[in-house]
Amino acid sequence: MIEVEVKARADEQTLSRIKALGAVFLKEENHVDIYFNSPLRDFRKTDEALRIRIKDEGSRLTYKGPKLDRETKSRKELTVNIDSPERMAEVLRSLGFLPSAEVRKHRTKYSLGNVTFALDDVVGLGLFLEVEASGDANYEEQKRKVISLLSQLGLGESIRKSYLELLEEKSKECEGKEEE
Numbered sequence: 001m002i003e004v005e006v007k008a009r010a011d012e013q014t015l016s017r018i019k020a021l022g023a024v025f026l027k028e029e030n031h032v033d034i035y036f037n038s039p040l041r042d043f044r045k046t047d048e049a050l051r052i053r054i055k056d057e058g059s060r061l062t063y064k065g066p067k068l069d070r071e072t073k074s075r076k077e078l079t080v081n082i083d084s085p086e087r088m089a090e091v092l093r094s095l096g097f098l099p100s101a102e103v104r105k106h107r108t109k110y111s112l113g114n115v116t117f118a119l120d121d122v123v124g125l126g127l128f129l130e131v132e133a134s135g136d137a138n139y140e141e142q143k144r145k146v147i148s149l150l151s152q153l154g155l156g157e158s159i160r161k162s163y164l165e166l167l168e169e170k171s172k173e174c175e176g177k178e179e180e
Contacts, residue, residue: 002068003077003132004142008155010119010127015108017153018117018129023110029055033103034089035164039096049162050097052085059085072143073130073160103163115149122163124170129155 032054037043043050047066052059058081065076082088089099103122110117118130131149133142150158161169 001077002139003064003073003075004134004139004146005073005130005132006071006146006150006158007073007128007130008150008153008157008159010129010155014127014129014153014155015119018110018119021112021149021152023112023115023117026109026111026116029057029107029109031055031103031105031107033105033164034085034099035101035103036089036092036097037100039098043100049164050092052082052088052092054085059083059088061088067160068139069143070160071147072158073162074139074143101164101167103167105163112149115145120163122167125163125166128159128163129153 034052034054036050036052038048038050041048049062049064051062051064053062060079061082062077062079068074068076093099105120105122107121108119110119114134116130116132116134118132120128120130122128129150131146131153133146147158150156159166
């Protein structure tokens, strides 16, 4: 599956703008994402990701391939449900995969047709909005749709970096300030 997605920093008006488009509330979730790096190649360099996502409704293992274009965070995504995130982490570690980071967030989801709006409050980063299209429409059509919706919400340019990348950048900035 190709995940067609854009992300931007959200503000206090974002939720009211989403509702004004006619989007309907779906649910609230808490996510704990545990990222792993490969023993064969550095996922930071290859722009890939492997994570275990733990939610109230269950856990999943997800692989994300490199981003497909320069405007969005669109990429190939493969996900499987797992019964035990602890055992899956043990399997990955046994194969040489190393835990590299953890991302925690509270997500509120809304839907408008085949588009999902995910308002994320990310620990250590703040408020973001992800706009994701799914369905049978072709990739370019979905890409235009999510970019257009982001623009309609007045949130500006899409952020192509993952929360993991943003947290790593913030950590490096803090380390740099401590050294000064």
